[in-house]
């Protein structure tokens with residue numbers, strides 16, 4: 568029996584394999600052996616909370632108490648995020664895309680932040696777009712979803728620590744942020760543009776689109792290629808023909824989809840006019 572040594576709770580090889588396969592089935596998140604200590608420390612909090620003695624008991628508890636599954640999932644997700652993280656995407660929206668949208672006859676804009684974590688990403692999108700599309704003729708809606716119910720409830724409140732906005736541009740800080748005794752509060756005018764909802768990227772999506780932009784940043788890295796490819800194909804179906812897909816700095820669609828072209832740093836657009844037969848040929852045509 569292999570145990571995580573000298574720890575508060577014993578975790579056998581079988582326990583870890585059970586956790587790996589449950590996490591994969593429920594969330595798509597792959598937990599390789601090297602993440603065992605992270606898994607141990609995140610789930611230990613649940614064992615303490617429940618007054619359990621070891622991971623055998625916890626694995627039994629998950630199977631007998633369906634309500635524990637959500638706590639299990641919430642404990643295992645990695646939620647790191649920040650306002651205007653990977654700022655080039657917001658610059659691109661601000662400088663390259665909004666001038667095109669402003670010339671549209673159709674005043675409907677739909678954005679989806681598909682792994683929004685605690686909300687900094689959709690609030691950054693809303694602040695960027697509010698500068699251009701706050702008039703009543705514009706129908707701007709941002710859908711912000713995540714699997715983790717804890718992060719979503721934090722996101723919906725729009726309250727953050729004061730140091731979370733250290734790098735925020737003055738123009739946004741002055742217009743859209745209120746300083747409170749407990750930190751900062753996103754103003755209602757920005758909150759009103761966002762609908763927070765729980766959504767598992769692995770399960771059925773109720774939305775019909777089309778979206779003008781989908782943000783799917785820093786979540787594909789947790790999935791295997793099969794899951795990534797399925798999700799990307801579904802994004803393609805929901806994007807407008809001139810829509811954009813933004814992914815995270817360490818992510819790529821190379822070898823996962825031949826339905827997109829790379830048009831900027833981790834910025835993709837659906838390919839027009841059919842599919843190239845070989846992804847390699849496409850890369851040559853698109854990138855260089």
Ligand SMILES: C[S@@+](CC[C@H](N)C(=O)[O-])C[C@H]1O[C@@H](n2cnc3c(N)ncnc32)[C@H](O)[C@@H]1O
Pocket residue numbers: 593594595596644645646647648649652681682683684685688712713714715718766767768769783784785786789815
């Ligand atoms: C590292 S955060 C990224 C937050 C934000 N997109 C950013 O780049 O700053 C990853 C988020 O993906 C969410 N996530 C993980 N698996 C998911 C799934 N199957 N469906 C939806 N969200 C998922 C996690 O709960 C977490 O909040």
